[in-house]
Amino acid sequence: MYDQLPHITSRIETLTPAGIQSVGTGFFFGFDLGDNESLVLLLTNKHVVDGANRARIYLSRANGNEPAFGAINAWEITEFDQLVVRHPNPSVDLAAFPVGGVLNDMSRAGTPAYFRSLGLNNIPTDEQAEQLTAIEEILMIGYPIGVWDETNNLPIVRRGITATPYARDYNGAPEFMIDCACFPGSSGSPVMIANNGSFPRKDGSIAIGSRFHLLGLLWGGPQYTAQGNIVARPVPTAMAPVAMSQIPTNLGFCVKSRMIRDLEPMVRARYGN
Template sequence: MTRKQLTLSEQLMHSTVRIECVLGNGSISTGTGFIYYYYFGEVLLAFIVTNKHVVEGAVSFRTRITCADEDLNPLFKEHFIWETSNFERDLVMHPDPDIDLCLVSMIDLVGKMSHEGRTPFIRNLGSQYIPIENELFDGIEDITMIGYPNGLWDQINNLPIIRRGITATHLNRNYNGKEEFVIDAACFPGSSGSPVFLIDENGYNDRSGNIIIGAPRFKLLGILYAGPLTTAEGEITVQNIPTRNVPIARTKVMMNLGYVIKSHKLNDFEAIVAAKYLSS
């Protein structure tokens, strides 16, 4: 066999993981994470990025990774299940309490797979995909979100659910003064932590009206964490995207809008990661 070439979209289907957390009362919540690397010279460290509220109250964290064959092709029906309860070792919280982001280290996961002679098939993201400072976007951009709404996924092939929408606020502005933006897309429980991408595989129109043919554009725009709800009385409240399907008052309805933390906030973890995992 030879290594198969995957399109960008196919590769991105292997950049996310479905998260299951066992809570203190024994119930299970689900969320989305994606694989992100931090580079320190020749050293790279892999993490699962998700929201703080996804792991809040958890006593254990579980996910599954697709295995690769000897040619590094995905073995869709062969998965490695990893679980950890060592949050002091594996969990890194964003230093700002108002930024709903955290990292889960993959050092233990990769080590256990290697010990069993297994190779993970993952497609990582990194800072090279974060928009550069002052990069200009149009007022409305198409977006793609990958995750596990309502905990749904192709469990036989270990593949996520892909959804599309548009930006609902301008990417070059901070929505209500926060380093985030809003998307027009259906955001359900289990979608917390979903990466939001701008993907133009075959070209795009720039802000000057020029048609850029054959030049792909790919950006990690941000991470979904919350969305507004409306009540029968017209009151609008903001709520973290739930991690469980629990009964809510019928008068509260999601507005099919999502609040997204801008991806450059992932850069805030670099110094913390270096101090925790490279200092010894």
């Protein structure tokens, strides 16, 4: 499981008509269409893609059933703003865009992509969420401050804990908080529970086996300003100098993964045929 997780994300570089460049994180997610077909998307934040009319994504090339490390497909997407599907709730920082056409183009070019996709079965049910303890170890995968293994097309993996109980909605919103280093470029990073071998149960016992849940994706975090105020801000994406007047607190706000289900009918209606 751990060897496959770095291949669920893609670096997203966007460009606005004004020439502003930004970097964020997306992760592959598929909706089942039946007949062994699926609609593959990149999920990310609205603020990663808003205002952009062009984007570039990065996928490793496949060498049979393995990744060909060092061989990378960097693919340009034009008319990008017309492809994006946004969550209908303006307070939910969640968006998606299809990449099936890009994947087909890569295959036709003789450079098929190697990636791993998550799905609805990875989203914890209400019952599973209630079985999680108040403090769970989490993994977050992305491109903090734009850092990545450019040679091998590998993201950066961070480890942390849930800072608020996942079963409860933080301040009544479909969100939870994590205690993890959250920096520019991490916007859209998937936040997961990935236990391999054993994991703790809520009753205090230890379960033998593996466990995987997609808990959600990072959208922002509270920052401590030079004036001494604590404010909630989206994780920045723009690749430009920023004055150090806002200090990250190593806490992150995350959209709960159950909100992905709201995108399914919208994406199917637009791209499912």
